[in-house]
Amino acid sequence: MAEEPDEDEQRQKVVRVPGSRRARLTPVRGSDTAPEVPERRQSPASAPKGPKGPNDERMLGDVPPHY
Template sequence: MPDEKSPEPARQRIVRVPGSRRARLTPAPDTDPSPDVVTNPAREKRTVDDRGPNDARLRDDVPPHY
């Protein structure tokens, strides 16, 4: 058994970036390196009509420490 060499599994490699304090990793094998674009409907800009009944009061209230 010690004479047999098993092929090394594919792995990510560390790549040094010149002028940078951090290194980066190469993409993992069998993965898609392009980023997923996830849209969060809660973070979309709201219009004035989308405001709730308490929004005006919450914006006008001043905390007691001011």
């Protein structure tokens, strides 16, 4: 019969990070430690429609004033 790992070996541990407000978790055997990063897409509302005009670059680069 195969030995099963202790319950403590299967669980993640919470580790304090000095100088940080957040703690981190230790990795567990068999887990993927690489974070998932969402793909960056343009929203449909901000996507340009139709052919580019002569002033499009300037208009897209303008910043509205702060009130």
